[in-house]
Amino acid sequence: MAFHEKRWIHKARAGDSAAFGRLVTAYQDAILYLIYDFVGNYEDAKDLAQDVFIKAFQRLDQFEGRSKFSTWLYRIAVNRALDFKRQHYRETIEDFDSPDAARRYFADEQPIQSVERTLEQQEVRNQIEACLARVSEHQKTAVVLKYFHHQTTEEVAEIMNCSTTTVRTHLFRAIQYMRKNLIIEGA
Amino acid sequence: MEAKCPKTIRIIELLEENLSRHERKALETHIEQCETCRSFLEDFNQIDQVLTHHQRPKAPDHLITEYHQTMNRRFMPASRQAGRSRIRSFLLYPPPAMRFIQATLVLFIGVSIGWILFHKSSAGSQQHEAVVQITPYKALQIQTFFHESEIWLLDMMNLPQNGDLDIQDWKMTYDEAEQLLRKINIIREINDSVSDRRLQHYINGLEILLLEMINGKNEDHSGIVRQIRQTIIDLDMLFRVDMLKKRLPTAARQV
Ligand SMILES: [Zn+2]
Numbered sequence: 201m202a203f204h205e206k207r208w209i210h211k212a213r214a215g216d217s218a219a220f221g222r223l224v225t226a227y228q229d230a231i232l233y234l235i236y237d238f239v240g241n242y243e244d245a246k247d248l249a250q251d252v253f254i255k256a257f258q259r260l261d262q263f264e265g266r267s268k269f270s271t272w273l274y275r276i277a278v279n280r281a282l283d284f285k286r287q288h289y290r291e292t293i294e295d296f297d298s299p300d301a302a303r304r305y306f307a308d309e310q311p312i313q314s315v316e317r318t319l320e321q322q323e324v325r326n327q328i329e330a331c332l333a334r335v336s337e338h339q340k341t342a343v344v345l346k347y348f349h350h351q352t353t354e355e356v357a358e359i360m361n362c363s364t365t366t367v368r369t370h371l372f373r374a375i376q377y378m379r380k381n382l383i384i385e386g387a
Numbered sequence: 388m389e390a391k392c393p394k395t396i397r398i399i400e401l402l403e404e405n406l407s408r409h410e411r412k413a414l415e416t417h418i419e420q421c422e423t424c425r426s427f428l429e430d431f432n433q434i435d436q437v438l439t440h441h442q443r444p445k446a447p448d449h450l451i452t453e454y455h456q457t458m459n460r461r462f463m464p465a466s467r468q469a470g471r472s473r474i475r476s477f478l479l480y481p482p483p484a485m486r487f488i489q490a491t492l493v494l495f496i497g498v499s500i501g502w503i504l505f506h507k508s509s510a511g512s513q514q515h516e517a518v519v520q521i522t523p524y525k526a527l528q529i530q531t532f533f534h535e536s537e538i539w540l541l542d543m544m545n546l547p548q549n550g551d552l553d554i555q556d557w558k559m560t561y562d563e564a565e566q567l568l569r570k571i572n573i574i575r576e577i578n579d580s581v582s583d584r585r586l587q588h589y590i591n592g593l594e595i596l597l598l599e600m601i602n603g604k605n606e607d608h609s610g611i612v613r614q615i616r617q618t619i620i621d622l623d624m625l626f627r628v629d630m631l632k633k634r635l636p637t638a639a640r641q642v
């Protein structure tokens with residue numbers, strides 16, 4: 201952890217809101233993108249990111265400094281994003297009386313098979329997103345943290361509150377799923 | 388059906404460079420001889436590349452600008468409004484020692500108002516119901532309670548060593564249920580002065596669920612645990628969406 205970061209945390213814990221503001225500035229983008237990777241739209245991600253920092257500020261005295269600050273913050277963010285997704289999913293289910301809502305919900309559920317055999321960035325992106333939408337929540341979390349946010353397996357384990365063995369199992373299963381469903385040119 | 392090899396999963400560790408030199412050598416020798424592992428490694432190398440270079444769609448510029456501005460306004464006390472902001476932040480996030488004094492003050496004011504109202508309006512009326520305006524401080528207390536309960540519940544769910552966890556597998560010990568019950572009594576005390584009926588409804592529901600779980604010790608209670616968790620999420624939502632937006636004082640809304 202950078203020296204100045206330690207000092208900001210120390211000051212923020214003592215109630216210095218400007219110091220906390222600096223932490224926010226340092227991590228606001230990372231948290232926005234992390235949440236986006238779970239909820240899939242920036243509008244919600246923007247609101248949830250604010251929630252995350254409020255929560256972090258309220259719980260700052262519980263940050264013990266044993267892990268990195270980013271790990272601690274990521275954990276709050278992942279939990280918030282997953283809760284939001286579960287809640288949102290429930291609402292959509294309840295809303296299925298209206299055929300429009302149901303159609304909207306399934307609109308982005310394109311079958312993977314229809315994707316052309318191409319390496320075009322957009323296509324690969326779609327394929328990855330389609331795969332990640334189909335693997336379990338834990339598998340997706342492990343992949344997102346490890347690959348999109350460059351966390352080490354140990355950090356992922358801490359964020360997900362599980363062992364490194366469990367993280368590797370999640371990664372392994374996600375990769376096995378992608379092996380069967382990702383179409384990569386030349387593969 | 389594709390052949391399985393128990394060593395395939397270790398290839399992840401190989402690419403993490405997590406293995407000792409000896410383990411590494413042994414695994415590499417195995418891969419040379421094992422068709423299953425070899426084919427996995429080939430595919431994994433490619434998927435690893437694809438994932439590493441994955442780029443999420445860019446956020447619209449105006450959204451990012453707006454986001455940064457909001458975050459600045461909210462968390463960064465600008466020098467020109469530093470004084471006001473510091474007072475606000477002091478009121479909303481007081482240091483521990485001040486919290487006690489603040490709480491005492493709020494309690495004192497609350498009791499005074501209650502006392503005055505009681506004696507003014509209904510001398511002798513048994514059905515008197517004090518309507519106390521919810522203070523930002525109380526709002527914050529209630530909100531913090533929900534946030535904490537949520538995170539606390541998430542912390543509590545232990546992942547099994549090898550495998551995925553479904554909602555059905557969530558575990559809750561009796562000790563934890565009792566802890567939560569105690570927390571609920573705290574929130575009930577806060578709410579008693581607020582008299583929010585829907586909040587009351589949820590709190591009662593939560594209590595019934597917890598008691599059901601504690602009393603039925605030998606039964607499978609995964610269903611109850613699921614309901615408990617959902618109730619807490621619902622409570623959080625109810626509070627955030629409804630109370631925060633419509634009924635709480637402005638100061639609390641900015642929390
Ligand atoms: Zn093998």
